[in-house]
Amino acid sequence: MPDTVDRRILRHLLADPDAPNAVLAERVGIAPASLWRRLEKMRESGVIVAIQGRIDWSALGWEVQVSLRFTLDKTNPRAFDEFIAAARDVPEVTEIQTFLGSVDLRLSVIARDMAHWQQIYRDRILTLPHVSDSDALMLVSTIKDSGELAI
Template sequence: MIDEADRRILRHLLADPALTTAELAERAGVTAATCWRRIEKLTDAGVIRSRQAVIDWRRLGYEVEVSLRFTLDKTNPRAFDEFLAAAREVPEVIGIETFLGRVDVRLNVIARDMVHYQQIYRERILTLPHIADIEALMLISTIKDSAGVPL
C-alpha cells in the first residue's frame, strides 16, 4: 500500500499537477530521486493514471453545461454499446457515465449558448440510438469539483 510520503506526494500532485519532480519533492519533503521513484511506483501500480490539464470551458466561450440523464430502451441487447459509441462521437459531450438504477447513462454536454445547445440537442442528442427517456439538468454553479480523495 501507500505510506505517508506517498500521500504527501499525491496531495501536492493533486493540488498542482504541473509541478516538476524537483518542486514536488521539495513540497513533499523527500529527495528528487525518491520522489521520482515513488511516482514511478504509483504510476506502475495504477494509482496515478495520468497528469492532465483541466480546461475551463467557459474561458473558451462555452457558457452552457447540461447534464443529460438517459434511460435506454433495453429491448435491443446492443442498446448500451450502440448508444455509447454514438455519444462518443458528439464533440460537445465532455463526460459519459453509466449507472445501475433508473438512469442508465449520463452525458455532460457543453455549448456556447442556449441557441447552440438547442442545435446540439436537436441534431446530435435526439438522434442517439435507443433513447427511452431523457432528463436535462442545467448546471448553475459548481460548488466542489475534486477528483481527489482524502489523503
C-alpha cells in the first residue's frame, strides 16, 4: 500500500506526467534517487502500470467520437470472443470494454467526419458478429477527462 510520500508522488505524476524526475523529486520534497527507487517499487508492485502519451484526435482531423454499446446474443458460447476479435480488427476502434449488466460491451470509435463515420458504421460496425442490440452515443463535449483521484 502506498505511503504518504508515494501518494504525493502519484498526485504530482498525474498532474504532470512529463515532468523530469529531478523536477518531480523537488515538487515531492525528496532526493531524486529516493524518487527513482519509489517509482521502481511502484512499477514492480503494479501500482504504476505505464506512463502514456495521450493524443488529441481532433487536432489530427478526427472530429467524430462515438461510444457504441452492445448487447450480444449469448446463445453462442463464443459470442464474446468472436465479437472482440472482430472489433479489434476495426482500425477506428480506440477502446473496447466489457461490462456486467444490460450492456455487454462498449466500443469507442473515431472518424474524420460524419461521412467517414457513416462508412465505418455501415462497413465495419454493422457487420460485427452476435449483436442482439446496440446503441450509439455521439460525443458532443468532454467536461472532465481525468484519472485523478484524491490519493
